[in-house]
Amino acid sequence: MITSLRKILSDRAFTLLELMVVVIIVGVLATLSVQHMFAGREMALEREAISNLKLIVAAEKIYRLETESYISLVGLTAINQNLNLAISNSTFWNYKVELTGGGTGISARAQRNNGAATTFCLDQTQINETKGCTY
Numbered sequence: 001m002i003t004s005l006r007k008i009l010s011d012r013a014f015t016l017l018e019l020m021v022v023v024i025i026v027g028v029l030a031t032l033s034v035q036h037m038f039a040g041r042e043m044a045l046e047r048e049a050i051s052n053l054k055l056i057v058a059a060e061k062i063y064r065l066e067t068e069s070y071i072s073l074v075g076l077t078a079i080n081q082n083l084n085l086a087i088s089n090s091t092f093w094n095y096k097v098e099l100t101g102g103g104t105g106i107s108a109r110a111q112r113n114n115g116a117a118t119t120f121c122l123d124q125t126q127i128n129e130t131k132g133c134t135y
Contacts, residue, residue: 046120049093049110053122056097056108059083061124070106070124073097 056079063083064070073079074096076089087095093110100107105124112118 045092046118048090049120050122052087052090052093052095053108053110053120054126055085055087056083056095057106057122057124057126059085060097060106060108070099070103071097072099072106 059079060070060083071082073082076087076095079085079095079097080087090113092113094113096109096111098107098109099105100123108122110120
């Protein structure tokens with residue numbers, strides 16, 4: 001009776017090697033999926049920054065139509081107050097608007113908070129959507 005029970009259990013059981021191979025395969029698949037998840041998240045954050053910059057530049061254009069000048073602003077709170085915007089506070093990006101060309105133009109910047117060198121710039125033409133800001 002005991003020997004037949006052992007034989008039944010040994011026929012159905014996995015070896016340690018088989019279990020280790022399965023654990024390694026699952027670990028590799030989990031690592032790959034986590035990397036893709038973080039890449040997708042970073043891409044979404046970059047799109048958020050560019051979208052906010054386009055909104056800020058559009059608000060600056062409206063401000064210029066009303067006051068005949070652009071305004072230089074640092075920080076999202078100042079941008080929201082002076083340009084009558086309601087961009088939600090971002091823990092990921094610092095926003096700044098600088099005057100260019102002696103006050104005849106602007107450069108809106110979004111710089112990543114996490115220490116990475118990721119920066120996006122947009123000028124008043126809304127054409128130069130550059131990563132790295134050369135101007």
